[in-house]
Amino acid sequence: MLTANIDNLKAGGASERRSALLGLARRLTNKRAAPLFVLIALCVLITIANPSFIEPRNLVRIANSAAVPLTLAMGLTFIILLGSIDLSVEGSLSVAAMVVVLLAANDANTNQFGWLAVFAAIAASTVMGLATGLIQTMLRIPSFMATLGVWFIGLGISVYMLGGSAVRLMDPSIRNLALARFAGLPLGVWVALGAFAFACTIQYHTRLGRYIMAIGGGEDLAELSGVNVRRVRILAFGLAGFFFGMAGVLSAAQLGRSDAVIADGRLFAAVTAVVVGGTALTGGEGGVVNTLIGVLIVTILGNGMILLGVSPYVQQTAQGLMIIAAVALSLDRIRLQIVK
Amino acid sequence: MDRITKSRFGAMNRRSFLTTIAAGATVAALPKTLFAADKPTLVTSIRSLSNPYHAVWKSGAEAFAKSVGLDHVTLVSEGNSEKGIADIKALLAKTGGNMVLNSDPNDTPDARPIVEACAKAGAYVVTQWNKPADLHPRDFNPYYVSHIEFDGTVSGKLIAEILFKSIGGSGGIVALGGQISNTAAIERKQGLEAALAANPDIKLLDFQVANWKSSEAYDLTGNLLTRFGDQVKGIWAANDDMGTGALEALRAEGLAGKVPVVGVDGIKAAVDAVRNGEFAATVTSDPFWQGGMGLSIALQALEKKFDPTTQPPDHREFYGKAVLISKDNVEEYYKTNIESQPTVDWNDLWGRVTGPIRS
Numbered sequence: 279m280l281t282a283n284i285d286n287l288k289a290g291g292a293s294e295r296r297s298a299l300l301g302l303a304r305r306l307t308n309k310r311a312a313p314l315f316v317l318i319a320l321c322v323l324i325t326i327a328n329p330s331f332i333e334p335r336n337l338v339r340i341a342n343s344a345a346v347p348l349t350l351a352m353g354l355t356f357i358i359l360l361g362s363i364d365l366s367v368e369g370s371l372s373v374a375a376m377v378v379v380l381l382a383a384n385d386a387n388t389n390q391f392g393w394l395a396v397f398a399a400i401a402a403s404t405v406m407g408l409a410t411g412l413i414q415t416m417l418r419i420p421s422f423m424a425t426l427g428v429w430f431i432g433l434g435i436s437v438y439m440l441g442g443s444a445v446r447l448m449d450p451s452i453r454n455l456a457l458a459r460f461a462g463l464p465l466g467v468w469v470a471l472g473a474f475a476f477a478c479t480i481q482y483h484t485r486l487g488r489y490i491m492a493i494g495g496g497e498d499l500a501e502l503s504g505v506n507v508r509r510v511r512i513l514a515f516g517l518a519g520f521f522f523g524m525a526g527v528l529s530a531a532q533l534g535r536s537d538a539v540i541a542d543g544r545l546f547a548a549v550t551a552v553v554v555g556g557t558a559l560t561g562g563e564g565g566v567v568n569t570l571i572g573v574l575i576v577t578i579l580g581n582g583m584i585l586l587g588v589s590p591y592v593q594q595t596a597q598g599l600m601i602i603a604a605v606a607l608s609l610d611r612i613r614l615q616i617v618k
Numbered sequence: 619m620d621r622i623t624k625s626r627f628g629a630m631n632r633r634s635f636l637t638t639i640a641a642g643a644t645v646a647a648l649p650k651t652l653f654a655a656d657k658p659t660l661v662t663s664i665r666s667l668s669n670p671y672h673a674v675w676k677s678g679a680e681a682f683a684k685s686v687g688l689d690h691v692t693l694v695s696e697g698n699s700e701k702g703i704a705d706i707k708a709l710l711a712k713t714g715g716n717m718v719l720n721s722d723p724n725d726t727p728d729a730r731p732i733v734e735a736c737a738k739a740g741a742y743v744v745t746q747w748n749k750p751a752d753l754h755p756r757d758f759n760p761y762y763v764s765h766i767e768f769d770g771t772v773s774g775k776l777i778a779e780i781l782f783k784s785i786g787g788s789g790g791i792v793a794l795g796g797q798i799s800n801t802a803a804i805e806r807k808q809g810l811e812a813a814l815a816a817n818p819d820i821k822l823l824d825f826q827v828a829n830w831k832s833s834e835a836y837d838l839t840g841n842l843l844t845r846f847g848d849q850v851k852g853i854w855a856a857n858d859d860m861g862t863g864a865l866e867a868l869r870a871e872g873l874a875g876k877v878p879v880v881g882v883d884g885i886k887a888a889v890d891a892v893r894n895g896e897f898a899a900t901v902t903s904d905p906f907w908q909g910g911m912g913l914s915i916a917l918q919a920l921e922k923k924f925d926p927t928t929q930p931p932d933h934r935e936f937y938g939k940a941v942l943i944s945k946d947n948v949e950e951y952y953k954t955n956i957e958s959q960p961t962v963d964w965n966d967l968w969g970r971v972t973g974p975i976r977s
Contacts, residue, residue, distance in 0.1 A: 330844055339840040342870065346833075385886075433668075442666075442673030444859075446887055456870055464870065533832050534866050535887055538668040542831055584841035590827035591798065 353521030361561025362421035369432025374526025400523035407519020411512030494561030678909030715739030720912030774809020835863030
């Protein structure tokens with residue numbers, strides 16, 4: 279009796295284990311999890327090649343490098359989920375960085391507004407985002423062109439205000455975002471994690487987040503279901519501006535200064551991170567968690583290539599190959615009817 | 619009437635990027651006759667005002683214009699070669715050729731159409747940094763007065779030697795280069811390599827490319843510190859933007875001031891860093907001098923104060939003397955160049971000639 283029971287149990291345990299394995303295998307083949315596996319594979323490969331990758335010191339550095347791109351990409355994710363694109367990343371970031379250095383203690387004027395400067399910077403960038411949304415929805419200009427315009431307007435404003443020079447940020451408490459640490463991580467990393475938590479809340483627990491997904495999945499359907507598309511779009515661009523502003527402050531704090539070209543190259547890195555994470559450029563698919571993974575992939579790849587001593591002459595090629603590989607793995611080709 | 623319009627024009631053209639654009643539009647709109655006065659117009663043609671380098675260039679040009687009491691116009695190409703050339707041609711037409719041009723051509727091939735247009739209109743021109751190797755001032759006598767460059771190899775070597783000295787002559791360094799295909803980046807790297815060859819005790823741990831950018835240098839430096847840790851005794855950067863980015867990465871690790879950094883350009887942040895011992899040195903081509911002296915050379919040729927055709931070859935195509943800023947002279951440099959506007963003897967045309975340009 280007892281033996282039989284044990285046998286039964288054994289049989290049951292085995293089949294359960296088998297189904298768990300099957301489930302795992304199924305999840306492995308699930309395209310959605312692909313970016314996560316790319317990330318894990320990347321970490322394992324780099325660690326094998328150079329064990330110092332896994333040292334806590336290096337992980338802190340990676341987190342520090344990822345802070346600005348992560349905050350930026352949070353904002354961009356919402357816009358890409360809408361099925362739009364926001365090219366104003368660099369313009370908004372440089373405006374925020376400009377506002378924070380010019381209002382906080384700096385070496386170009388006598389302002390000393392401390393943390394008010396930070397709020398002003400984020401507010402300025404948020405207003406730019408809202409303006410972008412208004413331009414896009416009211417003037418019915420495609421987001422590509424509207425945000426391209428705002429990019430140049432933002433850049434022009436910072437060039438004008440900074441007079442072409444680099445202004446140093448001297449406020450020690452703002453500099454502490456990069457220099458001071460809490461629990462081993464620079465404060466800027468905690469801010470970026472806060473931004474991530476905030477973005478998660480918006481995407482998964484608010485109506486705005488769901489509406490954004492709905493519009494990205496099918497704008498006409500969303501509108502027919504009673505979603506105020508215009509309002510959601512304006513809010514989404516404002517939200518993106520908010521994150522770009524945070525990134526601008528972090529960026530200025532890290533580099534200890536701001537010039538008009540402080541954001542050079544950030545747009546491309548952010549779009550890459552969002553797409554590599556598995557958010558579709560067509561909208562309605564993916565999300566901020568994907569973007570977190572995408573940012574980590576891109577940052578770790580950069581870190582790893584240095585650790586492996588990859589020659590700068592081939593790094594760009596390697597990066598390009600990785601991007602294509604990551605996107606190829608995460609694309610759901612069966613559902614993809616056309617490629618454009 | 620003539621005078622009033624001109625002074626208003628000068629006021630608009632004073633400080634900023636936007637007003638410069640407005641001034642450019644005004645120039646285009648002004649009737650030809652206004653410029654046909656006897657006084658020549660001074661014209662500066664540069665890439666953009668969004669970088670500190672060209673902003674200082676412009677203030678040098680304005681200081682010179684003030685010293686001779688002539689009108690000065692700044693043309694900004696914004697990295698667009700066609701715009702750069704078209705703006706110059708428009709101004710040549712408006713002034714009837716009665717102008718001098720000091721140009722930092724946006725790209726190497728641009729120098730030829732610019733010089734040809736000036737020679738055709740009878741305007742005197744000085745180019746800096748970029749020109750094709752087969753374009754020579756002597757082929758456009760007397761209008762193409764001079765071409766000025768700064769030897770990147772010398773700068774790269776100079777700062778490398780100071781870096782080596784400041785780390786005691788032995789140990790590991792990492793280097794951050796500019797864009798791979800850029801001439802200045804290649805030359806400065808060659809200078810570094812020459813210095814390394816002469817100092818076998820210094821080990822170049824790694825050479826990485828940060829594309830002239832502060833933010834890229836910041837991330838790269840953190841990664842290089844992971845790979846080499848305490849072996850990194852010094853950092854060589856091909857410009858100050860990257861150097862200051864590296865410095866901030868060091869600061870985040872508590873290493874600022876312990877690992878010396880060197881760069882090129884002499885931007886204010888780097889000069890400050892030299893003052894407080896975080897940078898070992900920086901070297902500058904002195905854009906203030908470049909902006910004023912280019913105009914001065916061309917103007918004196920136009921005023922027939924010297925005859926370009928009889929000048930020796932190293933006055934027609936030459937390397938200028940770069941200014942080194944290190945611990946020894948930084949306080950003086952700070953006083954004369956940062957706290958106040960530098961005073962340059964604009965009549966000393968050839969004082970900084972170091973030799974003819976290598977072909």
